Amino acid sequence: MGLVTLVVLEIVLGIDNLIFIAILADKLPARERNHARIVGLTLALVMRLLMLTALSWMVKLTTPWFTIWDIPFSGRDIILILGGFFLLYKSTTELHERVDGKIHLRAKERIVPSFAVVVAQIVVLDAVFSIDSVITAVGMVEHLPVMMIAVIIAMGVMMMASRPLTNFVNAHQTVVVLCLSFLLMIGLALIAEGAGLKIPKGYLYAAIGFSILIEFLNQLAQHNLTKNMEQVPMRERTAEAILRLLGNKTKAEKEFEPEFPEETIALSAFAEEERNMVSGVLTLGERSIHSVMTPRTEVSWINLDDDLDTIQETLRTIPHSVFPVCRGQLDNVIGIARAQDLMDDIHSGRTLENTKSIREPLVMPESAGVLKAMNILKQTRGHLAMVADEYGSIQGILTPIDILEAIAGEFPDEDEQPSAVEEKPGVWVMDGTTNIYYVEQLLETDGLVDEDDDYASLAGLLLERFGTVPHVGQVLEYADFRFEVLEMGGRRIAKVLVTKIEPTPVADERQGKLL
Numbered sequence: 001m002g003l004v005t006l007v008v009l010e011i012v013l014g015i016d017n018l019i020f021i022a023i024l025a026d027k028l029p030a031r032e033r034n035h036a037r038i039v040g041l042t043l044a045l046v047m048r049l050l051m052l053t054a055l056s057w058m059v060k061l062t063t064p065w066f067t068i069w070d071i072p073f074s075g076r077d078i079i080l081i082l083g084g085f086f087l088l089y090k091s092t093t094e095l096h097e098r099v100d101g102k103i104h105l106r107a108k109e110r111i112v113p114s115f116a117v118v119v120a121q122i123v124v125l126d127a128v129f130s131i132d133s134v135i136t137a138v139g140m141v142e143h144l145p146v147m148m149i150a151v152i153i154a155m156g157v158m159m160m161a162s163r164p165l166t167n168f169v170n171a172h173q174t175v176v177v178l179c180l181s182f183l184l185m186i187g188l189a190l191i192a193e194g195a196g197l198k199i200p201k202g203y204l205y206a207a208i209g210f211s212i213l214i215e216f217l218n219q220l221a222q223h224n225l226t227k228n229m230e231q232v233p234m235r236e237r238t239a240e241a242i243l244r245l246l247g248n249k250t251k252a253e254k255e256f257e258p259e260f261p262e263e264t265i266a267l268s269a270f271a272e273e274e275r276n277m278v279s280g281v282l283t284l285g286e287r288s289i290h291s292v293m294t295p296r297t298e299v300s301w302i303n304l305d306d307d308l309d310t311i312q313e314t315l316r317t318i319p320h321s322v323f324p325v326c327r328g329q330l331d332n333v334i335g336i337a338r339a340q341d342l343m344d345d346i347h348s349g350r351t352l353e354n355t356k357s358i359r360e361p362l363v364m365p366e367s368a369g370v371l372k373a374m375n376i377l378k379q380t381r382g383h384l385a386m387v388a389d390e391y392g393s394i395q396g397i398l399t400p401i402d403i404l405e406a407i408a409g410e411f412p413d414e415d416e417q418p419s420a421v422e423e424k425p426g427v428w429v430m431d432g433t434t435n436i437y438y439v440e441q442l443l444e445t446d447g448l449v450d451e452d453d454d455y456a457s458l459a460g461l462l463l464e465r466f467g468t469v470p471h472v473g474q475v476l477e478y479a480d481f482r483f484e485v486l487e488m489g490g491r492r493i494a495k496v497l498v499t500k501i502e503p504t505p506v507a508d509e510r511q512g513k514l515l
């Protein structure tokens with residue numbers, strides 16, 4: 001029974017030793033760490049056996065050597081005090097480096113200690129921790145062989161546990177800081193005990209146990225957070241990380257913005273245009289061609305039912321190189337043709353009905369992804385695709401310029417005006433057909449784009465919020481902005497006045513208010 005009790009006691013007393021050994025071994029290259037642990041613990045075992053052999057001398061360590069201010073100091077007390085200061089120095093140094101981040105900042109330039117230095121530190125550290133356990137063994141068991149067997153068994157268990165414990169500690173940096181704090185507390189306890197101030201072990205164990213409980217909850221929270229993050233697609237996690245680097249807030253961060261935004265001024269190394277371009281690239285894979293295409297109302301096309309003079313005038317006045325060729329209406333697509341080829345056919349007297357200049361049209365569903373459409377356009381002559389809905393009606397066209405505009409912003413044609421003009425700071429006049437992604441970037445806001453909704457323009461957003469066809473002067477306040485209908489084109493919203501509203505603490509910026 002005495003042997004079993006002593007083995008358990010030696011193992012428990014060696015836990016703190018293993019923790020510091022894990023921290024010391026981490027300073028070596030990975031290939032030398034396990035070797036250093038085994039060599040260090042083996043030498044420590046030899047040292048403990050030698051200490052046990054010198055029982056008579058160990059017993060005499062409790063005899064006072066001298067007295068200061070009526071406080072007697074024995075050899076044991078001196079060793080405890082020196083060992084306590086050694087722990088304080090090592091723990092404080094390690095904590096200082098880790099709290100200041102110097103471990104990571106100087107990872108490439110730090111001087112790696114030699115194998116012998118780390119082994120020597122392990123042996124010295126074991127000597128400090130083994131004094132109490134050896135003296136306890138002397139008091140518990142009378143026979144030297146029993147003590148040695150207990151120490152050998154305990155050291156064997158420590159050798160087997162050292163590697164997994166080291167891997168765990170090194171993989172969880174908060175655990176390293178917690179362990180260093182334990183050693184700091186133990187060092188103070190050793191100094192106090194050496195000076196004659198007895199600190200009940202129960203207090204230390206209670207503090208350590210409570211800290212371990214808190215750290216367990218912390219590790220559990222980290223595990224659950226990691227598990228939940230793994231459910232988010234890698235693309236989205238990467239995009240959020242890059243956007244955070246660029247200075248943009250993620251969705252989660254926006255929910256916890258301060259009441260007064262001026263209190264937290266975000267400094268970014270990237271210009272606004274750069275952030276918008278990177279954001280456009282990262283979100284491109286999640287968008288459908290419906291959100292980037294040129295809408296039906298803005299498509300210029302050639303009607304074969306028109307006379308040749310009208311067709312020639314269209315080809316001369318509209319600065320497009322490729323046109324859809326239709327008969328009667330846009331839904332009746334015959335094909336696509338280059339403007340130059342059609343002009344040559346007309347000048348040569350060839351009819352446009354059977355000309356080889358008109359090629360088979362490429363028709364894509366509006367739900368197709370932008371990246372897939374981009375790959376198809378790379379392999380298509382003419383670089384123009386017709387976009388159709390599920391009923392076969394043409395909803396617009398898609399060109400490489402449309403995809404580029406989704407990344408870098410608008411590139412108006414010679415005959416076009418910018419779809420959004422800033423009249424003065426905080427006030428814009430926008431076309432109803434302005435792409436909603438572009439509006440969100442221009443206003444530097446969030447919440448206008450909703451992947452679950454079908455609209456892709458500012459007019460679509462307003463119609464969805466109004467719930468009916470609006471009239472001129474109708475107003476919507478949404479996402480800290482005031483949207484006023486300036487002009488209607490029949491049942492279509494033609495112009496919108498957008499004004500930024502200073503947010504109020506009680507305003508819910510995500511709920512639209514109709515006026």
